Amino acid sequence: MSGDSRKEILRRIKTGLRGPSNTIEEKETIFPPPTDGKWIQQRITEVRERLEEKKWDLINRFIDEITKAGGRVMVGRGEDEIRGFITRLIEEYNAKLLAMWESDLLIGLRNLILDKSLQLASPINKDEMARADIGITGTDFAIAETGTIVLITNETQPRSISLIPPIHIAVMRSNVVVENLDELFFLVKNRSEPTSCMTFITGPSRTADIELNLTLGVHGPKELIVLIYP
Amino acid sequence: METRRLRFEIDSASALKNQNLQKALRNATDRFRAIRERATGEIKDWEDLRRRAREIKKNTIEHIDQYLEILEESIKKAGGTIHWARDGNEACSIILDIARKNKVKSVVKSKSMATEEIELNQALEGAGIRVVETDLGEYIVQIAKERPSHILAPAIHKTKEDIARLFTERLNTQPNLEPEQITKVAREKLRGEFLSADMGISGVNFAVAETGTIVIIENEGNARLSTTIPRIHIALMGIEKVTPKFEDISTFLNVLFRSASGQKISAYVSFITGPKRKSDADGPEEFHLVIMDNGRSEILAHEETRETLYCIRCGACLNICPVYRKVGGHSYGWIYSGPIGAILTPQLLGIDKAPDLPFASSLCGACKDVCPVKIDIPRVLLELRKRVKDSKEGRKNTGFGERIAVRLWRFSMEHKIIYSLVSSLSYIVQKPWLKNGRLRSLPLPFSRWTNHRDFPAVSKTPFRRMWREIKDT
Numbered sequence: 001m002s003g004d005s006r007k008e009i010l011r012r013i014k015t016g017l018r019g020p021s022n023t024i025e026e027k028e029t030i031f032p033p034p035t036d037g038k039w040i041q042q043r044i045t046e047v048r049e050r051l052e053e054k055k056w057d058l059i060n061r062f063i064d065e066i067t068k069a070g071g072r073v074m075v076g077r078g079e080d081e082i083r084g085f086i087t088r089l090i091e092e093y094n095a096k097l098l099a100m101w102e103s104d105l106l107i108g109l110r111n112l113i114l115d116k117s118l119q120l121a122s123p124i125n126k127d128e129m130a131r132a133d134i135g136i137t138g139t140d141f142a143i144a145e146t147g148t149i150v151l152i153t154n155e156t157q158p159r160s161i162s163l164i165p166p167i168h169i170a171v172m173r174s175n176v177v178v179e180n181l182d183e184l185f186f187l188v189k190n191r192s193e194p195t196s197c198m199t200f201i202t203g204p205s206r207t208a209d210i211e212l213n214l215t216l217g218v219h220g221p222k223e224l225i226v227l228i229y230p
Numbered sequence: 231m232e233t234r235r236l237r238f239e240i241d242s243a244s245a246l247k248n249q250n251l252q253k254a255l256r257n258a259t260d261r262f263r264a265i266r267e268r269a270t271g272e273i274k275d276w277e278d279l280r281r282r283a284r285e286i287k288k289n290t291i292e293h294i295d296q297y298l299e300i301l302e303e304s305i306k307k308a309g310g311t312i313h314w315a316r317d318g319n320e321a322c323s324i325i326l327d328i329a330r331k332n333k334v335k336s337v338v339k340s341k342s343m344a345t346e347e348i349e350l351n352q353a354l355e356g357a358g359i360r361v362v363e364t365d366l367g368e369y370i371v372q373i374a375k376e377r378p379s380h381i382l383a384p385a386i387h388k389t390k391e392d393i394a395r396l397f398t399e400r401l402n403t404q405p406n407l408e409p410e411q412i413t414k415v416a417r418e419k420l421r422g423e424f425l426s427a428d429m430g431i432s433g434v435n436f437a438v439a440e441t442g443t444i445v446i447i448e449n450e451g452n453a454r455l456s457t458t459i460p461r462i463h464i465a466l467m468g469i470e471k472v473t474p475k476f477e478d479i480s481t482f483l484n485v486l487f488r489s490a491s492g493q494k495i496s497a498y499v500s501f502i503t504g505p506k507r508k509s510d511a512d513g514p515e516e517f518h519l520v521i522m523d524n525g526r527s528e529i530l531a532h533e534e535t536r537e538t539l540y541c542i543r544c545g546a547c548l549n550i551c552p553v554y555r556k557v558g559g560h561s562y563g564w565i566y567s568g569p570i571g572a573i574l575t576p577q578l579l580g581i582d583k584a585p586d587l588p589f590a591s592s593l594c595g596a597c598k599d600v601c602p603v604k605i606d607i608p609r610v611l612l613e614l615r616k617r618v619k620d621s622k623e624g625r626k627n628t629g630f631g632e633r634i635a636v637r638l639w640r641f642s643m644e645h646k647i648i649y650s651l652v653s654s655l656s657y658i659v660q661k662p663w664l665k666n667g668r669l670r671s672l673p674l675p676f677s678r679w680t681n682h683r684d685f686p687a688v689s690k691t692p693f694r695r696m697w698r699e700i701k702d703t
């Protein structure tokens with residue numbers, strides 16, 4: 001049945017666009033062949049170098065924008081200080097059950113949490129996730145112009161950790177920042193490993209569905225806290 | 231699907247009398263407009279971005295069959311399943327089949343105009359499946375048993391008092407809740423729904439052919455929850471949502487938010503490519519994409535109106551439109567409203583179902599000026615008006631008086647002396663009806679105009695004389 005529909009829809013489109021004669025152009029003409037790999041590598045290096053040069057300008061811009069979007073930012077000098085921030089936040093929110101990425105960046109943190117006899121929720125168990133107080137993730141990219149953090153799903157980076165708990169803490173290295181959307185799409189497109197899900201997050205969950213009054217935390221986290229270190 | 235004839239004239243007249251609605255509409259559209267103006271004024275290359283966005287859409291639509299085939303291949307490669315639906319009924323039965331096969335009892339939905347278009351909720355509920363809208367505005371509209379009235383803000387026609395009353399009536403909440411409390415109640419109710427649902431259904435903002443990625447844009451996080459927690463994710467898209475390349479999304483995101491809500495970007499943008507990978511800890515095990523025609527290939531077949539399919543559903547034309555701002559979304563009779571609804575609805579449902587809509591415009595052109603993909607809505611409206619008048623019913627409905635009047639108008643326009651004579655005469659004849667320089671109520675047949683709006687008085691000095699004087703100075 002679906003096969004017939006497929007044929008029928010494509011036939012309708014073809015006749016609609018090009019008349020009954022339906023002369024089809026070669027696919028190559030509408031879809032340019034992939035750009036030369038060496039050129040891309042060169043371009044990636046150029047972009048990376050340029051970004052490294054103005055990294056802290058971009059970080060400042062990022063902080064401005066994400067703050068405007070309702071996010072909270074703390075900047076630390078190194079991993080120790082970031083761990084300190086997290087300990088303070090756990091106390092501040094009186095958190096008991098945490099959910100966390102298992103990425104290299106956060107491995108050290110896991111031990112800290114276990115020391116403090118806090119519980120860790122498993123991302124496979126959605127009911128446990130629903131009870132988690134804070135979700136802690138890393139940050140794969142950040143976009144300065146829009147104040148956005150970009151998270152990429154993989155086996156150690158589940159998607160629900162930045163979504164289900166009411167508080168989301170994102171730990172971010174300063175070298176993940178890019179200037180704008182165009183750069184982000186260029187770099188992501190040329191990453192080697194594919195992902196089932198990439199998410200842009202800009203501030204806490206928000207709605208304006210009642211008389212356009214802004215209300216935070218309608219479905220996703222009420223608070224987004226980004227911890228940046230060099 | 232909608233089969234009755236829409237009644238714009240009747241519905242808009244009652245909307246104009248509804249004081250509550252007028253207040254809600256004025257507040258909302260004014261604010262939308264102000265933030266859009268600020269956001270688009272902020273960037274230097276706004277016009278350039280619009281041109282780029284239009285260029286991508288144009289190229290896509292001209293070769294859309296090829297891009298859809300590429301999209302199909304990419305989605306399969308990512309482990310997803312593709313379904314093709316010729317019309318709304320077929321799309322509903324595809325989705326129902328998947329639900330039945332998986333013994334689905336409850337479904338969470340994120341906002342999607344395509345599912346509204348095919349009345350998917352009724353189809354699922356008819357089969358005994360529980361369907362819950364999870365976008366706050368859609369949820370409000372669902373419990374009120376109404377229809378959304380704005381593409382972006384479905385409950386824009388309701389004041390906060392209306393909504394508080396609704397929650398008390400239907401959900402037994404305390405009376406007079408404030409927006410924050412209403413939101414909290416909705417969060418708690420809907421959390422339970424997300425956790426127990428077997429299936430999540432979403433729309434699609436863009437579908438990237440080369441990577442097989444669907445892009446979903448939202449502010450609340452309900453689309454992320456709907457596409458993360460339940461075991462099955464079904465996404466429904468009209469054929470026009472496909473776009474060739476991954477980086478096209480950059481251009482669309484740049485124009486969409488600024489036009490829609492005046493944000494630089496929404497709180498969340500999700501890029502979903504197939505189901506969860508084996509090693510992923512969470513995410514749906516099955517991913518289905520339903521590609522639906524439902525009248526779109528027919529729009530495509532008319533070159534003059536083809537650009538209707540460029541629309542990225544930002545809602546900017548609604549907020550700027552002097553007609554929408556007065557009559558609201560429901561007057562347009564179907565799910566798409568405002569200027570885009572006036573051109574989309576008659577083409578999707580058939581011109582005989584909505585013959586009034588192409589005339590629900592003053593042709594002022596504000597919609598064209600704000601459109602992020604520069605759709606020439608006034609031109610398409612004129613083309614559709616022509617189609618209405620050329621149709622059998624249209625000919626029948628054009629009265630003898632209207633025909634004579636148009637002939638006379640044409641005759642006088644073609645003869646300079648007659649034209650001057652008529653205009654000088656009108657200046658004298660109009661006097662009894664003149665009020666503060668406007669004609670506010672004229673006798674039949676002109677009352678059909680002045681019942682709804684006034685008419686500028688005929689000037690004493692004809693334009694031609696003014697022109698001569700201006701030219702001389």
